[in-house]
Amino acid sequence: MNPLQPFYNMKIGVVDLSASSADVIPLDKELVIKHLGGAAMNSAILEQYQGDPLIFGTGPLTGSFAPASSLMVASLVSPIFKRLCHIPFMLRTGPDMKFSGVDCLVVKGSAPEQSILHVNRGKIQILSAGNLQHLPVPEAIRELKKKSPPFQSLMMTGPAADRGVSFASVSIGPNGSLDKVGLASLIAKKNLKGIMLGGMDGLPFNSNNPYQGKELEKKISTDNNFKHRGFFSVLKKLDGGKYAGKSLKTSRKKDMACYHCPSPCMTHVTYSWHDPRDKETQDAQDGLLLLDHMGCVALAKKAGNNILPVLKTCLYYGLDPAGVAERLPEGGTLPEYFHAIDKIMSDNPPHTTGVPEAHCRFGGGVPPILAGDLWNKRVGLAMIIGVCPIFLLLFPQITDADLLAFISTSEDVLETLRDSLSSTIDSLSKV
C-alpha cells in the first residue's frame, strides 16, 4: 500500500518541447515511497531523462493541511554552477501544480518557437508565446491574462532571459523568485517562456484532523520568531538591520503570506518615487511584493534608499536583484543605477559565482539564518516534504515527526517514512 496515495495525483507530466508533445503518465509508486517527493524525487527523475531536462516537482505535504505547505521545487543542472541545483518556489505555485492534476512536470528538449505551457485538470498544452518575447514581465502577464486560458499561478522569464543575460531570474507572477542559479537561462534556452498552472481541481488529502495545522501553530506561537515575524525580522537576521530595514523605512508595508502559512515572511510595500528618465510626470505611487530577502539585502547595501525603484526595474526585466547589485556603482544616484541595469541588459557581463556552494544547491535565495549543517538539514527536509524552507528555518522546533504526522497516524507507516526521510535528506545534502 502506498501511504502517500492521498497526497499525490500519482501523475507526472512529460513535455518534449522538440517533438511538441505533452503526455501525462502514472507516477511510479516505488519512486514515491523511496524518495517521498520534492527535491529527492526530482533528482531521481532527472537521472531518467537526457538532454538538460528540467523537473518541477511537489512534496507530499504540498497543498495539504500542514502549515506553509506552498512549496514546489525546480531541479536542474545549473548552467552557471554546472551542478545539480534545487530552487524553491513558494506563493501558491506548489498547491496549484497539484490542483492542476500533476505532481511533477518534466520539460525536455527545445521548442522550435517561443512557447508557454498551460497545465490544468491533468492536461498539458503547449501554446505559442511568440508575442511575449522581449516583453517586460508585467506586460507579458497582462497579455497572458487577456489571451490565454485561465490560470491561478504563473512562472515566467522576462526580457533578460530572452536576451540570454546570465543574471536572468524566473519570476512568479510579477514578484520575482529565489532563482539565483540560472533556471531562467535554461528555460530560455529551451525556447520556453514559462508555465501557467490552472489549479482548477483539488486533491482529497488525508483529512482525519484538519485542525492539526492549528495545533502546530499553537506549538510555535510562543516563539519569538512568531511574535516578531514578517519580512523585516528575516532581514534583521541577515544584515542586523543595518541596510535593508533602514532603506525601506519610509514605505508603507503589509505582511503577506504564501499558501496556508501562519507566519508571513513577505511584505508588500507601497512607495512614491520619481522616474529621473521621465521629467514631465510627477511622483508616482508604486507597489511591490518583497519575497527575496537575499536580493533585498544585496541591493540595499548598494542602492540604499533607492532600493525599491531599482528592485522594481530588476523585476520588470526579470533580473536577479542580488546579481544586479554586484554590478551597481557604490553610492550612486538613481539614473546611474538605471544606466548600470541597462548596461547589464545590453552587454551581458559574465556571472560572478559568488553564492556559497551549500546555498547554490538550494537556489541561492534561501536566507542563511541558521548555521551550517543545521541549515542544510532544515532546508533539505523542507525541499523533500513540500513545506516552505524559510518557515522551517524560522521555527526549528518543528520536527520531521511533526510534519510526517500529517501523512499518517500509523506507527509502522511513520517509522518507514522516518527512515526514508532521513536517508533522502542525507543524500540530498551530499550531492
Next chain:
Amino acid sequence: MAEQDFSLNLDDLRPSPAEKRHLSDYFMPPRHSFILFHPDRCTGCGACEMICSTRNVEKVAPVSASVKVVRDEKEGKNFSILCQHCRKPLCLPACPTRAIERGADGIVRIDKLFCTQCGLCTMACPAAAPIKDSGSQEIHKCDLCEGDPLCVRHCPENALTFTRGKAFRWIKGLRWTVQLISFLLLVIVLTGTFCYFRAGSVSFSCPTGTLQNIASTGTIVLFGVSSAFALLILTILSGRLFCGWVCPFGFVLDLVDKMTPKKIGWPSFLKSRMTKYGVLAGAVGGSYALGFQVFCTICPIGTVCRAYGVQSFFRSAELAIVPALASLEIAQRRSWCRYFCPVGAVLGLTALLRLIKIAIGAKKCKKFSCIQCAEVCPVGIIDADKLREGLSPKIPMTECIMCMRCVDRCPYDAAKIRFRWQKAVPGEIRT
C-alpha cells in the same frame, strides 16, 4: 365533461415562503449573522478557501470554496468575497426555482435539490458571493457552516470574525430614549437649569461651575458646594453615567457622529487625555485671575442649555459655540469629551471613587477576537491589541462614559458591569 387541468407549476412544487410578521419586526431589526472581514489583518494565505473547500467538495480545492480571497498585487490589499447574508438578499428573488431561502436564523442557504445551476444568483448578488464551481458547475455559497464557520476558526490572522446578530439591543434603545428626554428637559423645558437650579431647599449646580465660582469670588458658600454633590454622588455610584446618558451636548455629539461616520483623524500630538485636566486648571485659574467664571461663557453644555431653549431661541452669540465644538466630531468620536471637557475632568477625578466598573473577559471572546467592543467604544479606551492577544483589557473608568455600548454589542456576553472589587470573569487573571 370539461377536461381537468392537472399541470403543476412552481408554486405547487415549491411554494413561496409566507413572510412571517411579528409585532417586534416593526421596531426590532431581524437577527443577522454574518462573517466580518478585516482586510488589514489578511495576509492572503488562503487558509479560509482551503478549509471551506473541504466542506463543500470533500477535498482541498480552493476554486470550489464559498469564500474567495482576491489579492490586489499592485496595491498590496486583499479582499474577500463572502456572502453577507443580507437582510433582503437579492439572490433570493433572482432564483427562478426558489432554491435560495433565508432561514429563521438569518442564514441564506441554497437548497441543492432545487438548484439548477443557472447562475442567476451569482449575477444578482452585488458582492458576487454565490460562486460557480468551474469544474462541477455547482453553485457554492457560504451557509456559515450552520453557525460555526470553519474559515473563522482556521484563519491564522483572525481576519475573519463571526458575528452573531442580536435581535434587539435594548441598552441602545434605552440610552437614546434617556438622552432624548434629558435633552428636551434640559434644553427646552428647564432651560438653563443645568448650570444652577434651586427650588426651595432642593438645589443643583454644575461642579465645574461651582469650582470656578469659588475661585472667582474667593468665598465658599456651603449651600452652593453641596448643590454640586448631586452629580458627584451619581458619578461615585455609577461612573460617568452623566456623560454617556444625560449630557445634552453629548447627545448632540452622538447625533453628529451618526451624520459623519467617516472620521478624518486627530493629530497624534493633540491626543492627550490629560488636556482636559489642563483645561479645568486653566478655567479655575482664569476665573481666579479675572474675577468671573471664564469657562462658563463658552461651556458647550451650558450654552446648549441656555441658548437653544424656546424662551431664548436666537438670543445670543452663544449659538455658534455648539456647532463649532460639535464639528470636532468629524475628527474623532467624542473628541470634546476625550480631550477637552473640564466637566468630564471633574467627573473623571470623582470616578476614581466609583463603585462599579466595566469588565471585558477575553477568555469568553478570544476564540473569535471580534473586538466589536473596541470598535463601538466612543471614547476609544478598549485596547483591541490586548483582546487579540487573548488578554482582558483594563478599562480606565476615569475615561469611560458608561454608555455601555460594549456591553450591548458584545455577542458573547463577555463585557459586563461589575462592582469594582469583583474579578472580570471568575478565574481570569486580569492584566
